[in-house]
Amino acid sequence: MQLLTRIRGPRDLDRLSLEELDQLAEEIRSFLVGAVSKTGGHLGPNLGVVELTIALHRVFDSPKDRVLFDTGHQSYVHKLLTGRHDFSKLRSKGGLSGYPSRAESEHDVIENSHASTVLGWADGLAKANQVLKRDDHVVAVIGDGALTGGMAWEALNNIADAKDRPLVIVVNDNERSYAPTIGGLANHLATLRTTDGYERFLARGKDLLERTPVVGRPLYETLHGAKKGLKDFIAPQGMFEDLGLKYVGPIDGHDIEALESALARAKRFNGPVIVHCLTEKGRGYKPAEQDEADRFHGIGPIHPDTGLPIKAAAASWTSVFGDEMVKLGQEREDIVAITAAMLQPVGLKKFADAFPDRIYDVGIAEQHAAVSAAGLATGGVHPVFAVYATFLNRAFDQVLMDVALHKCGVTFVLDRAGVTGDDGASHNGMWDMSMLQVVPTLRLAAPRDAEQLRAQLREAVQVDDAPTVLRYSKGVVGPAVPAVGTVGGMDVLREPGTDTPDVLLVSVGALAPMCLEIASLLDRQGISTTVVDPRWVKPVDEAMAPLAERHRVVVTVEDNSRVGGVGSAIAQALRDAGVDVPLRDFGIPPRFLDHASRNEIMAEIGLTAPDIARQVTGLVSKLDGRYDEARAEVEPARD
Numbered sequence: 001m002q003l004l005t006r007i008r009g010p011r012d013l014d015r016l017s018l019e020e021l022d023q024l025a026e027e028i029r030s031f032l033v034g035a036v037s038k039t040g041g042h043l044g045p046n047l048g049v050v051e052l053t054i055a056l057h058r059v060f061d062s063p064k065d066r067v068l069f070d071t072g073h074q075s076y077v078h079k080l081l082t083g084r085h086d087f088s089k090l091r092s093k094g095g096l097s098g099y100p101s102r103a104e105s106e107h108d109v110i111e112n113s114h115a116s117t118v119l120g121w122a123d124g125l126a127k128a129n130q131v132l133k134r135d136d137h138v139v140a141v142i143g144d145g146a147l148t149g150g151m152a153w154e155a156l157n158n159i160a161d162a163k164d165r166p167l168v169i170v171v172n173d174n175e176r177s178y179a180p181t182i183g184g185l186a187n188h189l190a191t192l193r194t195t196d197g198y199e200r201f202l203a204r205g206k207d208l209l210e211r212t213p214v215v216g217r218p219l220y221e222t223l224h225g226a227k228k229g230l231k232d233f234i235a236p237q238g239m240f241e242d243l244g245l246k247y248v249g250p251i252d253g254h255d256i257e258a259l260e261s262a263l264a265r266a267k268r269f270n271g272p273v274i275v276h277c278l279t280e281k282g283r284g285y286k287p288a289e290q291d292e293a294d295r296f297h298g299i300g301p302i303h304p305d306t307g308l309p310i311k312a313a314a315a316s317w318t319s320v321f322g323d324e325m326v327k328l329g330q331e332r333e334d335i336v337a338i339t340a341a342m343l344q345p346v347g348l349k350k351f352a353d354a355f356p357d358r359i360y361d362v363g364i365a366e367q368h369a370a371v372s373a374a375g376l377a378t379g380g381v382h383p384v385f386a387v388y389a390t391f392l393n394r395a396f397d398q399v400l401m402d403v404a405l406h407k408c409g410v411t412f413v414l415d416r417a418g419v420t421g422d423d424g425a426s427h428n429g430m431w432d433m434s435m436l437q438v439v440p441t442l443r444l445a446a447p448r449d450a451e452q453l454r455a456q457l458r459e460a461v462q463v464d465d466a467p468t469v470l471r472y473s474k475g476v477v478g479p480a481v482p483a484v485g486t487v488g489g490m491d492v493l494r495e496p497g498t499d500t501p502d503v504l505l506v507s508v509g510a511l512a513p514m515c516l517e518i519a520s521l522l523d524r525q526g527i528s529t530t531v532v533d534p535r536w537v538k539p540v541d542e543a544m545a546p547l548a549e550r551h552r553v554v555v556t557v558e559d560n561s562r563v564g565g566v567g568s569a570i571a572q573a574l575r576d577a578g579v580d581v582p583l584r585d586f587g588i589p590p591r592f593l594d595h596a597s598r599n600e601i602m603a604e605i606g607l608t609a610p611d612i613a614r615q616v617t618g619l620v621s622k623l624d625g626r627y628d629e630a631r632a633e634v635e636p637a638r639d
């Protein structure tokens with residue numbers, strides 16, 4: 001690591017020779033494998049951009065020039081080259097974020113890990129440079145997967161229209177999102193890739209000719225013209241050039257010299273230019289290169305020599321969903337499934353293998369997924385769109401105005417709902433149960449265990465005239481939580497043991513085990529508690545109000561934003577029913593949560609059994625008129 005340790009900032013790259021740069025690239029690769037095999041993270045994507053990131057920081061002058069990354073999961077090399085070498089706590093509390101972070105470095109701009117936004121950012125920054133008459137450069141790195149997102153094309157439409165506004169777009173084309181990138185765009189990029197030979201030939205020829213005195217340069221220019229002609233002849237005029245964008249490439253994304261030459265050309269161009277780089281996800285690490293699933297896109301801790309996971313995968317919410325989908329697919333031919341470039345991560349691989357004609361990977365295009373689902377439902381089939389909760393945010397209008405307005409029977413299955421933690425603020429699934437409250441006719445379920453997930457999924461796909469939504473947490477599915485009774489459509493998880501119970505504790509989804517623990521802690525304070533699981537949290541069950549009326553206080557606990565969540569909806573339902581029982585809603589405070597483990601975050605925001613039990617004890621004590629005594633116990637809500 002003799003060279004890497006000397007790199008404290010991008011300008012330290014300037015004095016390295018080409019051989020040293022190649023050595024640095026190798027040092028970075030072995031650093032990444034060594035570090036990320038311990039912490040987990042996005043190893044494959046970062047192994048694919050080592051040379052590209054070195055070349056970017058050699059040609060451009062960050063932070064004066066802005067180097068932007070789409071999604072940001074491939075910014076580890078950027079972090080190394082901008083002086084951040086301590087990866088020991090990557091994605092952990094107090095350690096480096098797994099994405100760019102303004103708090104970490106002036107070299108970082110976009111913290112949002114939601115794909116397809118970088119060109120929008122770049123367009124805005126380029127416009128600001130123009131308004132303020134700055135000659136700084138803006139460079140946006142976007143993957144072939146992120147290019148399948150609609151927002152990228154909204155931005156490209158604007159960028160292509162401004163012929164005199166410099167902007168360098170680097171397409172990091174490794175032909176994969178997780179799996180191979182789908183769609184017409186991927187096919188077009190492949191067409192452009194066929195002219196790869198010309199670029200390599202030209203890069204080598206240029207070197208030779210530029211060393212040839214007198215005739216070299218003009219001859220190179222002639223060849224360059226010829227290459228352009230030949231490329232146009234072989235590969236149809238590229239879509240990017242049709243749009244009015246200058247296109248440079250395809251470039252070997254692991255050849256630093258070729259990259260620097262192409263980026264330097266792009267930098268001199270006084271307008272928008274695409275540099276199409278061919279890279280290999282997982283390059284330089286055999287286990288990743290040979291991983292057919294996703295080239296080690298995102299991994300947990302592994303044995304570095306073999307690439308095998310340190311911990312065996314346990315039964316996850318995702319796997320329970322995936323298995324049930326296969327059964328449903330066998331029972332009903334009208335069930336189809338949709339993924340937005342995340343077939344494996346959302347658990348639809350088995351369904352896809354069993355029913356290859358009934359699975360749709362739409363690319364990173366959640367809005368299109370929702371609208372096409374409305375079309376599928378209108379066409380007479382029942383689509384199940386499986387997506388991470390946080391990624392549904394961008395398809396809110398489509399759920400509202402295409403699916404719900406047209407009474408389409410579409411089922412949305414939201415994985416990674418609630419606090420996820422180590423992927424940072426934009427990955428927590430903390431907004432869905434607030435956002436979806438306002439969608440008329442939509443029915444929303446939060447299963448508490450595997451059995452309820454199976455049951456509620458089956459109930460959901462029976463609904464053919466409205467959107468249905470299931471949402472569950474990341475990772476290992478919790479223990480079975482049996483019901484001891486029912487009230488209306490709700491499951492009673494714990495009886496209070498008295499006819500005059502103190503607390504009605506409404507347990508939402510996967511937090512059921514924690515809610516039962518809260519009830520036990522309250523027991524020790526002589527406080528009697530009924531614990532119910534609504535199962536379907538929207539609409540609020542009609543039995544909720546009369547049940548609440550039989551208690552002294554209602555407490556709701558959800559792994560969702562407190563603002564506008566299930567607690568708010570129940571409070572409103574009680575008011576509408578004229579039930580005047582105090583309600584305290586516990587949820588995620590309305591703020592962005594720094595990366596840390598889920599448990600660390602839940603403790604930090606007070607979503608733990610002891611925290612909640614202590615506050616509820618204070619509430620009940622207050623009702624008993626022992627307010628002063630209670631005050632000492634009740635910590636203020638920490639929003």
Ligand SMILES: Cc1ncc(C[n+]2csc(CCOP(=O)(O)OP(=O)(O)O)c2C)c(N)n1
Pocket residue numbers: 045071073074113114115142143144145146147172174176177178181281297340341342364366391
């Ligand atoms: C809106 C959105 N949907 C899904 C994801 C999940 N996701 C993270 S990276 C990725 C694949 C990105 O592929 P690409 O842009 O080609 O980058 P690469 O990993 O190949 O470098 C996906 C689907 C996301 N981050 N944002």
Ligand SMILES: CC(=O)[C@@H](O)[C@H](O)COP(=O)(O)O
Pocket residue numbers: 071073113297298345416420423474
């Ligand atoms: C960058 C991105 O959006 C995904 O790769 C995400 O990090 C995956 O999260 P999980 O690890 O929870 O599947």
Ligand SMILES: [Mg+2]
Pocket residue numbers: 143144145146172173174175176177181
């Ligand atoms: Mg890719």
